[in-house]
Amino acid sequence: xxxxxxxxxxxxxxxxxxxxxxxxxxxxxxxxxxxxxxxxxxxxxxxxxxxxxxxxxxxxxxxxxxxxxxxxxxxxxxxxxxxxxxxxxxxxxxxxxxxxxxxxxxxxxxxxxxxxxxxxxxxxxxxxxxxxxxxxxxxxxxxxxxxxxxxxxxxxxxxxxxxxxxxxxxxxxxxxxxxxxxxxxxxxxxxxxxxxxxxxxx
Amino acid sequence: xxxxxxxxxxxxxxxxxxxxxxxxxxxxxxxxxxxxxxxxxxxxxxxxxxxxxxxxxxxxxxxxxxxxxxxxxxxxxxxxxxxxxxxxxxxxxxxxxxxxxxxxxxxxxxxxxxxxxxxxxxxxxxxxxxxxxxxxxxxxxxxxxxxxxxxxxxxxxxxxxxxxxxxxxxxxxxxxxxxxxxxxxxxxxxxxxxxxxxxxxx
Numbered sequence: 001x002x003x004x005x006x007x008x009x010x011x012x013x014x015x016x017x018x019x020x021x022x023x024x025x026x027x028x029x030x031x032x033x034x035x036x037x038x039x040x041x042x043x044x045x046x047x048x049x050x051x052x053x054x055x056x057x058x059x060x061x062x063x064x065x066x067x068x069x070x071x072x073x074x075x076x077x078x079x080x081x082x083x084x085x086x087x088x089x090x091x092x093x094x095x096x097x098x099x100x101x102x103x104x105x106x107x108x109x110x111x112x113x114x115x116x117x118x119x120x121x122x123x124x125x126x127x128x129x130x131x132x133x134x135x136x137x138x139x140x141x142x143x144x145x146x147x148x149x150x151x152x153x154x155x156x157x158x159x160x161x162x163x164x165x166x167x168x169x170x171x172x173x174x175x176x177x178x179x180x181x182x183x184x185x186x187x188x189x190x191x192x193x194x195x196x197x198x199x200x201x202x
Numbered sequence: 203x204x205x206x207x208x209x210x211x212x213x214x215x216x217x218x219x220x221x222x223x224x225x226x227x228x229x230x231x232x233x234x235x236x237x238x239x240x241x242x243x244x245x246x247x248x249x250x251x252x253x254x255x256x257x258x259x260x261x262x263x264x265x266x267x268x269x270x271x272x273x274x275x276x277x278x279x280x281x282x283x284x285x286x287x288x289x290x291x292x293x294x295x296x297x298x299x300x301x302x303x304x305x306x307x308x309x310x311x312x313x314x315x316x317x318x319x320x321x322x323x324x325x326x327x328x329x330x331x332x333x334x335x336x337x338x339x340x341x342x343x344x345x346x347x348x349x350x351x352x353x354x355x356x357x358x359x360x361x362x363x364x365x366x367x368x369x370x371x372x373x374x375x376x377x378x379x380x381x382x383x384x385x386x387x388x389x390x391x392x393x394x395x396x397x398x399x400x401x402x403x404x
Contacts, residue, residue: 117377127380158384159392163365174318179327182360190361194396
């Protein structure tokens, strides 16, 4: 009985987030109200508030879900077999592709990202750390096989992610789309060069 | 007579920009009107409009001046003697320091930058290309002395600038100040590693 009720609670939480995401996409974050979300789910706003204490909490929940999908996919690629350089390229390309799909262009979720950035959310920092961690795993593997030469693993993954900001950060993806610059493949080449064994210490 | 009159015209243009910049800093870009600028200069708004056809033109003129100062200083450093790695570090540190001073924090000029980015100005693209060009000069020198190993010079300078986005881009400087990440010196080390001769082709 307890198990069923816990399951239902999780289920309702999840349904609220799915519907909220759809409405944020369709009519925009700012225009969507908690009442709209409740109405779609045929429940009372009070019931929605039992799960999320504010629209901001729903917003964070939706963001967490979207980011979680990117994290899971990055992790899956990082743990496949094969050379580290190949996996590093695939993880980076995937983060760029998934973030572009999620947040850029006509997509109304772009508005949600702007707000998250302005409000300086912990969920964003946690996501960046998670992605840096996954990239760190791949770099560690490359260091073990001799593909990479890295003194400080955590620093190397932070630098690799920072170098990719134009291609990872939703606002930068949107802003730089029409600006001169390297392609993502050229940028990944540059990052790989920075991680590769060198003839002399820098 | 023509020379004097041309000189005076340039002078008036310059005085308008100096006063506009001061007002943008003091009361913010959005709150400053062309009438405010004219009043400070004890001239009629119509006279200001003889030099700039809109507040946006004044805004662009101020931005151009601020960016021009950064460009000049970067160029000066790039052309001093000494190892390319030292100059590259100094150019990059200077761009970061000058952009931080100009656009970040309490500084009301931050508002001006936001608008310039939203409106997707050509002056910003021209500035980025100019800075990439200066960094390209330093990399070219390093390639000539064997400090760097670079196949495509233009691409290398675009990648080096893109890698430094967290430290060059006014919005990213502001947004990342409290986020985990490498220091600027660590990031420059990473970029230098990417440009350094390697034991094997990547």
